[in-house]
Amino acid sequence: MNATRAALLGDLEGYLDRYPREWELLKPLGARITDHHHGGSASCGLCPVIRTAACVVSEGRRVLHFWHSHTCRWSIKQDAVASGDQCMLHAAYRGLMRTAAIENLTHDPVHTLPLLIEVSRAGVQPIYTYYYLFRTLQETACCGALNSSEVAWLPLADVGNERLRHRLWEATAPVQAADEGAYG
Numbered sequence: 001m002n003a004t005r006a007a008l009l010g011d012l013e014g015y016l017d018r019y020p021r022e023w024e025l026l027k028p029l030g031a032r033i034t035d036h037h038h039g040g041s042a043s044c045g046l047c048p049v050i051r052t053a054a055c056v057v058s059e060g061r062r063v064l065h066f067w068h069s070h071t072c073r074w075s076i077k078q079d080a081v082a083s084g085d086q087c088m089l090h091a092a093y094r095g096l097m098r099t100a101a102i103e104n105l106t107h108d109p110v111h112t113l114p115l116l117i118e119v120s121r122a123g124v125q126p127i128y129t130y131y132y133l134f135r136t137l138q139e140t141a142c143c144g145a146l147n148s149s150e151v152a153w154l155p156l157a158d159v160g161n162e163r164l165r166h167r168l169w170e171a172t173a174p175v176q177a178a179d180e181g182a183y184g
Helices: 005-018 020-035 088-099 162-171
Strands: 049-058 062-068 073-075 078-080 116-122 125-136 151-155
Touching (some): 005 020, 020 125
Antiparallel strands (some): 049 078, 062 073
16 A cells, blocks of 8 residues: 555545445455554555556547457556555556656546546455546547557447446436536
8 A cells, every 4th residue: 555545545535425326345455444544555465456557538428448458458557556545536646657657637627536446356465446537629549559459439338337438427427508408
């Protein structure tokens, strides 16, 4: 666990305020963050394994995906939290920029909390992935060592995780002008 305890707990508490039905699923994460005090690494077996993911959505509602050679499928890139990361949002941004330099990348101040905290497993060890929303006007990415066949902008409908797809859909829905009324 490398990010500050306050940052981890703050995002978790804010997320659970927004999605209280997920409290039971994420209760072990809160307990591990609060009760484990050596401030060590995930290798100790007691620290939670925490990852971040930057969900980059274009104006055309297409989502940046990377080819995952081990699973042979497109996915949103996940990254480990580094020791210098003081907040989870910054960790997601840093992980993305290390792989792909994206111009005109913005973060909506309304969505500073994660859109989703996903629980998966590596054997018996739970892995918690915090997904954050970023927006861009362009569907371009300069990907350093990656070649262009390893990066794709896929329609939002192609996001594999159903809960994440639904939350991205809601968060990026066009705002209807108040004077248009219910019938546009």
